[in-house]
Amino acid sequence: MxxxxxxxxxxxxxxxxxxxxxxxxxxxxxxxxxxxxxxxxxxxxxxxxxxxxxxxxxxxxxxxxxxxxxxxxxxxxxxxxxxxxxxxxxxxxxxxxxxxxxxxxxxxxxxxxxxxxxxxxxxxxxxxxxxxxxxxxxxxxxxxxxxxxxxxxxxxxxxxxxxxxxxxxxxxxxxxxxxxxxxxxxxxxxxxxxxxxxxxxxxxxxxxxxxxxxxxxxxxxxxxxxxxxxxxxxxxxxxxxxxxxxxxxxxxxxxxxxxxxxxxxxxxxxxxxxxxxxxxxxxxxxxxxxxxxxxxxxxxxxxxxxxxxVSAVALRRQAGHLTDQGNRLRSLMFGAADVAMVLDANLAVRWQSPAAFRQFELPLGRSVALLVDPGQVDDVHATLTARLADPGAATDLGPASGSSPAPGSSPTSGPGSSPTSTSGPGSSPTSTSGPGPSPTSGPGSTSGSGSGSGGAFGSVGVLAVRLRDGFGRWRETEWTISGADPAEPGRTLVVHIRDVSQARDLEQALRQQTHLDRHTGLANGEGLLRAAELIPDAAAMIVIELGGLTAVGDVHGRELAESVLVEAARRLRGGVTAADVPARVGESRLAVLTHCGAVRAQLLAGQLVNALSAPYTAAGAVAHLSAWAGLADMAAGEPAAEVLRRSQLALRSVRSGPPGAVEWYEPEMETRLLRRSTLEQDLPGAVIDLDFQVVVDLPGRRPAGVEVLPVWRHPVLGPVPAGELLALAEELGALSRISDHVLRTSCRLLAGWRRLHPGLWLAVDVRPRQLADPAFQASLHTALETHGLPPAALVVEVSEDDVRQPGVDEVAASLGRLRAEGVRTAVGDFGTGPTSLSRLRILPVDLLKIDQEVFDEPAVLEVAVTVGHRLGMEVIAHGVADLAELNIAETAGCRLAQGGLLGRPMPAERLEAFLEQHHDARQP
Structure with missing residues (x-):
């Protein structure tokens, strides 16, 4: 100190x-x-x-x-x-x-x-x-x-x-x-x-x-x-x-x-x-x-x-130590892959390790200016001169550009390409490109000679230099400057050179693979986004969902499913132009980045959906897929990831419709899908309440029956209608739990109400999938037996949409079995769709609910009521909101009616008071 x-x-x-x-x-x-x-x-x-x-x-x-x-x-x-x-x-x-x-x-x-x-x-x-x-x-x-x-x-x-x-x-x-x-x-x-x-x-x-x-x-x-x-x-x-x-x-x-x-x-x-x-x-x-x-x-x-x-002994030991170090150094230098060079004050090669001739065939005495790419000579010369003047200085050599390919290499392949690479001195990867520009080429790509300002430089202390070897080939190398030769400080510079040509080729191939889907050869999601950044005039993004691909794998095996997917990719690639970029963005989702405007993009999406929905033949088997498409505009300045998200939102919206549908993204979809996602997350813990709406016998103005309506009062979104709730529960697999709750609770209440109104019946909305479920039928019978209700006191109601589906025969069979056991059946919302009146003849139905939309055409209403009566059905006018509609229903011959004029949906307590009021009114 x-x-x-x-x-x-x-x-x-x-x-x-x-x-x-x-x-x-x-x-x-x-x-x-x-x-x-x-x-x-x-x-x-x-x-x-x-x-x-x-x-x-x-x-x-x-x-x-x-x-x-x-x-x-x-x-x-x-x-x-x-x-x-x-x-x-x-x-x-x-x-x-x-x-x-x-x-x-x-x-x-x-x-x-x-x-x-x-x-x-x-x-x-x-x-x-x-x-x-x-x-x-x-x-x-x-x-x-x-x-x-x-x-x-x-x-x-x-x-x-x-x-x-x-x-x-x-x-x-x-x-x-x-x-x-x-x-x-x-x-x-x-x-x-x-x-x-x-x-x-x-x-x-x-x-x-x-x-x-x-x-x-x-x-x-x-x-x-x-x-x-x-x-x-x-x-x-x-x-x-x-x-x-x-x-x-x-x-x-x-x-x-x-x-x-x-x-x-x-x-x-x-x-x-x-x-x-x-x-x-x-x-x-x-x-x-x-x-x-x-x-x-x-x-x-x-x-x-x-x-x-003693000094002589020490010197001999030191000589032996130096000899061992020299032998070890020579063995390392002879076996090393890196090249060591000593440059003189003129930047000429004064000495080089044996690997220099073995790997690069570089002669002594040549200046580095004759070995380096002409575009990098000035930068390399300036850096080496600065280090020669101050060997101990740490020079910041600028941003790395070690990713530039070797001269003559092509940019990475575009979508659908099958890249092949040959590594070696002076070699470069070659590719066969499919339609569309490469997702990894274009402005900002790393291909090129790397010359220009900063082009030769790697990380701090490392020069990324293109070197011409003795065979006349260009090699990608990295130079590390370790300072001056201790024997001649200030007049020499020691440079270590490493050949990284194969590493650069591998890096280029890996970069190419990261933007391609290995199963289909299309661009993957990352490649699609990269291509969207490089194509400023892209107009629209199309995302297509293939339905049924998982089922193909389950039935025919994974190999056939992969073959079908490859064929779908081929059809997609064949259906777009060379300027478009097809991609695979999910397990069963394909996408197209297109230059077409809105009208042509709509037509293109429809054509692709039709092509992808056609039957697939592979390995002697025929597979069928469904397809939907969602589209979104590529607005100027919008991030490609945001446009892709919007396309997928449109696809999610159209996915609930029939196969083959195509839909554009609309801002309202955000609200709908946010609501849908919120309901899906909160449904497992939801508390389901029951509302009841009375069905009135018009001649006597007395309650004839009630319809139970399950209601979910969401704390944020408010009341969820029964139709939306049941459809969501069916998709999420929670329908059986809700239907059991509805049957047990409503049958218990009905048993008490029938003491005042012995003929009162209960209508329950049922989904077609429930009708075919034995568990539902068992739950229905258990509820009736537990509360001592006759089967005729229960009405099982299906909507008109349910009997328009291809499985109407199965629905009719299930309704027939229930009717045979004494349970009454009904069809609701009649008149909201193109259901043929003749189809009613094959349905075992006791009650027919005519929707409010038919009230606007009294003649049609009269025909429907007449046909219903002839088929032995009671007709209920559903959705009566005012006296005019009530008069139209009575004129057409309806004996039963339901709607806001006669009684809005209400909780069980209010319905019970309503029933007691009408019971008292009937007493003398």
Missing amino acids: AGGPPLRLIVPALLATVALIHAFVLFPGLSAAGVAGLLTATSAVTAVVMARAALSGRAAGPRARALALAGGLGLTAMAGAASGIAAEVAPGVLVDGVPLPAEIPLVSLFFVAALHLPAILRPPQHRSGLAQLRTALDVLGVWACLLFSAWLLLFSNGGEQRGATITALVFGGGAATTAGVAGVHAIRHRTALQWCGPAAALSLLGLTALVIGLDYPHVPNAAIAAVVAAVAINVAGGLLWYGSVRLCPDLAPLPSPGSEPSASFPLLTVPILGSALITVYHLLNGGDVDAPAIMLGALGVAAVAAREF
Whole structure:
């Protein structure tokens, strides 16, 4: 961690400075040697701070390093203080011919070096074993050289004649140089030593200069040098504190094994060279080499030899490691599918991997401008030039266009096509298109060369480039720029090239398949919408529903159903023009996007419905389908999905009508279908109420019967009419539940009402499907028996629409069975459709309800009443709303009538009061 000096260091330093100024004031006669000694002594403050930080665990660096450096700095401070005192107290005392103030720091120099050098040369703990051993041998060799030099200068024969200056220069200079070299060597890998190494060297040089300055007390320049040396020692103390206490050591990543700077850094050069010079100097001055000197020299030589041996082992290991890496890299490069190229400053190919010739047959020395599509040359050249100028820059290469097909490829096929694709270098998919434009081609499609602005670019850092190989074929490639070649930064560029031609072909084929229906070859829903976006002049959308396709599969098997569907697609494709787009938009739904106007679109829809409704012959079987069509206008600006939805709404509306119907979309359909959907969702939990409408005997103006009307009072949509409710319940399979409720409840009420009106009967509306259901007949008999009602008290009523359907014979048979059991039958809403009067002859009916619409033609009404009476039916005038209609009904011969004039539909409670009122009126 980095930061400025803490307050605990600044305050003591200021106090020491103030105390030193006071000392100068109190002792104005203080000599220069004394000033230098006292200045040196102030470094003790820094030494104390470093020691406290190391002992308390607050030092960022290793504790041992901080303690050793603090010890050396403290020893320097004590030596300075002692020499300053000696300079004032005993300035003339000599020790072996050396002044005492100089002898004290000279002796301390050896001990300070003994503390500083191990701390500086200490190997980092996370290095390899060989690296640590090599560093330890460096330390041993340095110390052996320094001790050898010191022994020759001070302790061997003739050593005492050298003097303090030469001894300090040789020993201190060698130690300082070693520490400085270690700091320089650590610049790249050991952050803390960037400060500690030079600081230790400065401290040793300062102590050496102090010795020299104090060795010549009467020379003015020497005294100044001593003061400067004291200041340098204090500066070195601050640097030592910052490097050992504040900086986290060794934060930089480790170099690879065997490539550490110490493996080849000349750390021992200075000590060995210094030892050699001292040996020569010693011998020239008549000295001899004694046994201790020989032993120290032998130790130094052995350390150097061992160090070189360890370095040789490390280098061999590193060489083997590099060889393995090289072999591995070569195997990867030879087997890789991607191509690596090194481009020079002119963007010519200087080097390329073996795959370049094997896959692309690209020669060396050619410029990339000759390899790239002409439409992309400018963009590629600009990008590569920019990356060459700034290899580390991340260039945004614009939007991807990797989906562009290879040159010469055709757009994806249109509806009904059967795509075939051949992948390979330079190949492109080909297709055989059916009628209509391709749903994946046109404006905005990805086909083309991809040239132009941004056309060559893929995602960030990737170039999508069309490359001409050595065979003259165009290949779709992706280029990744990884920066400059480390061997020649700023003049080369490394590019990796990948062949993606097959991937592009597959992508194109897959895109084509996503817009086609695989069973029929028509466009699918997505392809239809895509084609609608690409055809601005489309006029209408036709959606056709094929009814009965599921039944064909159930009866004849799925294979035949699929054959019928394929034949229907063929008929659809043959019935439209080349400008129209046929599609399959559902399991049994087909669609056509046509250019025809409203009238021609209506005719086209009718023709297609007729063609699709014709019998299908496949595998010896004949299948019949029904068809309906819904149409919607392609208004300008309307989304294609919205037009398709409207067409399907129109189809859903027309689907309730007879087969072969065609209907245009109308806005009212939204309301109707929303109502229908709401009723379908809410019907399962609906509460069905019963209303009753009285049937009056006209001659006596008394109730003859009642008709039960199930009513659903929807909380949002209001009352739902009985006819709509029963039709919806029949479609949703809920009719039996409702009819059971109607029969049980109405028969229970009828049993009570017949106590006042014994001849009162009940009419119940029934759907043809219920008549053929044995469960309905069982429920009917159960209701009659439970409440003790005779069968004649119940009238089962079917509508005129029910007897017009093809299954009228089954309806007649069911009515006959009920009539045989005593239940009366009726036909309602007579006169609302083209029912033949002669058909009434085959229906076992007791009551005939004539609808209000017949009242407008009195003659027709009289004929209907007469025919009914002749067939043995009672005729009911239904829907009588005023006196005029009542008079017409009576004139025509109707004995029974029903309508708002005689009594509107009412709940059971009101009907009961109505019946009691008429009963009381009959009492004398």
